[in-house]
Amino acid sequence: MSETPLLTVVVPCYNEEEVLEDTMEKLHNLLEELVNEKLVHPKSNLLFVDDGSCDKTWSMIAKESVHHPWIKGLKLARNVGHQKALIAGLEKVAEVADCAISIDADLQDDIKAIKEFLVKFHEGYDIVYGVRRRRTTDTFFKRSTALGFYRCMNKLGIELIYNHADFRLMSKRALTELRRYKEKNLFLRGIIPLIGLNTAEVFYDRKERLAGESKYPLKKMLSFAFDGITSFSVKPIRFITYIGFFLFLLSGFAFLYAFVQKLLGSADSGWTSIIVSLWFLGGLNLIGIGVVGEYIGKIFTEVKARPHYGVDIDLYTSSLTGEKSEGIEPAVLFNEEK
Incomplete structure (x- = not known):
């Protein structure tokens, strides 16, 4: 030049x-x-x-x-x-x-x-x-x-x-x-x-x-990192889908186990396991909804074209x-x- x-x-x-x-x-x-x-x-x-x-x-x-x-x-x-x-x-x-x-x-x-x-x-x-x-x-x-x-x-x-x-x-x-x-x-x-x-x-x-x-304090750094991930990849949503399928299969095995235990007459009422399962699945649902909401929010921002x-x-x-x-x-x- x-x-x-x-x-x-x-x-x-x-x-x-x-x-x-x-x-x-x-x-x-x-x-x-x-x-x-x-x-x-x-x-x-x-x-x-x-x-x-x-x-x-x-x-x-x-x-x-x-x-x-x-x-x-x-x-x-x-x-x-x-x-x-x-x-x-x-x-x-x-x-x-x-x-x-x-x-x-x-x-x-x-x-x-x-x-x-x-x-x-x-x-x-x-x-x-x-x-x-x-x-x-x-x-x-x-x-x-x-x-x-x-x-x-x-x-x-x-x-x-x-x-x-x-x-x-x-x-x-x-x-x-x-x-x-x-x-x-x-x-x-x-x-x-x-x-x-x-x-x-x-x-x-x-x-x-x-x-x-x-x-760039910690809050802004985390926001910046999350923006970077959600702006360029849909893999977080796909990952949640994989977890959903995995838990579905896991619940199927749990049902079979409970059914066999029932037939053998050794079923116990498991209050703790039920509560833990509810909290786990509830938290997972909220995370999934939150991630999907982030992507929808980005679409909302893009279509306004401000x-x-x-x-x-x-x-x-x-x-x-x-x-x-x-x-x-x-x-x-x-x-x-x-």
Whole structure:
């Protein structure tokens, strides 16, 4: 590839005021280095997507974008979650950038790997995955549950890149293909491998978070994992069907055993066994109904075809076209009181 590509680094943000200044500085320094090495175009930029933050995140983005042309901002109308905020940024840059790199605002993912991403891009790869070498920075619980999640997804036939999150490079071609996937239940780690194209992996070591709190507590992690499973596989329903057949056969053997005992005159009234059986079958029924309900709920969400997000302020398109944000006063732009 002879011409230097225009790169946009997409950074989803939610209440990141504690780390944002440091993040902007480090990413800007990296951009300058990449431009000097002629790996990217001089007009390459950073797009910070504010996912309905409650702190000063948007104010910081907007103010920096006024003084520094390489900083762009996209403010969503409300909090829609990490995956939808990320897709908002990727869709925004798809028609402009030659390639886009997504990275979380806390910069736990090593930005030094971005140079290797671009080397792979220049070699002709459309998608470059950032893959963690090891998970030593995670707690034992998080490490073991994460590994269990990957194994479970592989068993269900869902193609995932092992130890890869959302730190990746995508070419314009890959971004165009991604926009064809219209599902509302977004699980990008599963969707991206479906695109195909030429892919490569770059390995790196994940760092400790410098400040702020993780935006993925246990509850969100479990929800995210369950969304991933139910968005790509019907095997949980099939598994419950298998259990149903197994219990049906088991109950047949139990009936035959009870019938023989009755004929032999040695039948005992088994209150405990009846209660245990009722609780077991009742719990199994509730689990089955719950899993089926999850799939029906996803169908309900898909058929409504609601948009993933709403945009409040767009400082990306306006900065590229030279237009001012219509009807937006400075106080509103910076989230300040008039």
